[in-house]
Each structure stands twice: as C-alpha cells, then as structure tokens.
Amino acid sequence: MLIGFDIGGTKIEVCVLDENGASYFKKRAATPDSYSLFLDTISELVIDAETMVNYSFAHVGLGLPGTISPATGLMKNANCTFINGHDLLSDLSAKLNKQVYIANDANCFALSEAIDGAGQKGRLVFGAILGTGCGGGIVFNKTLWEGPNALGGEWGHNPLPNFSPVKDGEARSCYCGKYNCIEQFISGTGLEKTYSAYTQASLSAPDIIEAMRSNDTTALAVYKTLIDQMARSFAAVINMMDPDVIVIGGGLSNVEEICTDLPNQIEQYIFGNELKTNIKIAEYGDSSGIRGAAQLAKSFIQVNI
Secondary structure: OEEEEEEOOOEEEEEEEOOOOOEEEEEEEEOOOOHHHHHHHHHHHHHHHHHHHOOOOOEEEEEEOOEEOOOOOOEEOOOOHHHOOOOHHHHHHHHHOOEEEEEEHHHHHHHHHHHHOOOOOOOEEEEEEEOOOEEEEEEEOOEEEOOOOOOOOOHHHOEOOOOOHHHHOOOOEOOOOOEOEHHHOOOHHHHHHHHHHHHOOOOOHHHHHHHHHOOOHHHHHHHHHHHHHHHHHHHHHHHHHOOOEEEEEOHHHHOOHHHHHHHHHHOOOOOOOOOOOEEEEOOOHHHHHHHHHHHHHHHHHHHHO
C-alpha cells in the first residue's frame, strides 16, 4: 500500500492507495501557519492512516506547488511560504522515521496519469495542467524525469512560440520576471486576459466557454485564439520530445471540445504536419496529484530494482 499527500495553501490531504491503485483511505486537515506545526500535522495524518488501514508505511510521498532546490536542498517556490528555505526532506524523514519523496504537484499529476491513467499505454508521457497557471511533467517508462535543475516539464515559463501582437495581442508580463510565458496565454487566467483584450470587459473562463458554446461571436474568436496558442505550445513539445501521449488536466481540461479541435491545429505547426500523438483528458482529474504523490515511491523503487 502507498501513502501520499497533497499540500495546499489551505488544506492538507492524505490518501492511501491499495495494491490495485484504488483509493483506500482519505482525510483532510487545515494547513497550519508554521513549519513545526506543519511537520506535526503530517506526522499525525500518517499515524491516522496507519491506524485506519492497519499498515505501516515505509515510504511517504508529498506533492506540492514548489520544489527542492538542487543547489541547496532547501524548499523554494512553495505556496505554503513557511516551508521555503527549510530542508523539508530531511526534517520530515527524521520526524516520521520513513523514506520521504517530494515532487512538484504537476509532476505528481503526470506520474499518476502515466502509471495507470490516461497515459498508461505510453512510454513517454507529457502531463500538462492548464488551470490558473500552466504546469507540466515528464514521465518515461513510468518514471518521473525532473532533471538536474528540477525543471523537467516546466514548459509554462517558456515563451509562447511564434508570439505575434496581431494574433496574441500585447505582450504580457509574468510573475517570473519574463514576458509572454506560455502560462500567460493557455490557462484559465490567460483565457480571461485574451477575452478582456478583445472586449475591454471581464468574464470568467467558465463563462467564456459557455458563451462560446452559445455561438457568441467574440467568445468563439477568443476560443479559437486559445486553441491556436495551445497548438503552438504543444507543437514545440512534440517537435522536441515526441511523446506518445499528452495528458491534459486542470480547469481547461473540462472543455471537451479541446480534444477535438486541438489535434487538427497542432498539425499546422509540427514538423511534417502529421500528428500521431494521443491527446487525452486526465482520467483521475483533481485526484491525479495526490495519487501521483503516493506513487512517487513506487516510481523510485522501480528505477532502482
């Protein structure tokens, strides 16, 4: 059995998967506001899980919006800011007396979908989360690839391919300090920015999609722009990595039309204009992140056998 955590700014969720990958136990707790209380909360949830399932875990996986710095071994860029600058891996391993694995939540999403989700039949899987922002992960032979800089799959902070003010509007600044990052366009937030550029009015991403489905002329144009921007972004991934499967998650994965409209547009941009890559919606939806966190240990063990 495997145990994993989904760490968020307001809640911590623990999940236990049985030998078939099915969810066996789940529990939530509020995210505390200090590092010491955070370690205590994780420890208490592990004890609760072990008591409920009558099993002692050797490994614990954590997925969170952040990463371990390869240079220092300390946490950085986590939305729970009180863990930044700490050696969470060592501290939590000592606290639990267990092997701990930590990965970015987008990497956990990709791993879950590659192991037994929408990408399970592919050797090379690219997982893309298109939500408020845009994250990604790379999995090869059911094994997560993070890279020496822990940047594997961080395509959201590459510049939008073939950016054009005529097609894409004015340049957009990103919180990372650069301009025209992919996530400023192919995300829920990016879709809202595009709509605002067209109309000088505000509308939420779900409402834009509903307007598109009602054949609203402006919403249709905005949606077509989104598909074109997505196609350029995914074409760059395909030209470089040529994954077997691209799995899409996050809020925009609820737009069913994407899987129909996107492949045809990608063909316009990939080298050779012939697309064989499978484009699929995530099988486990919002649960993929925590499932992937639980499977971090499984992925690591498979690599080292």
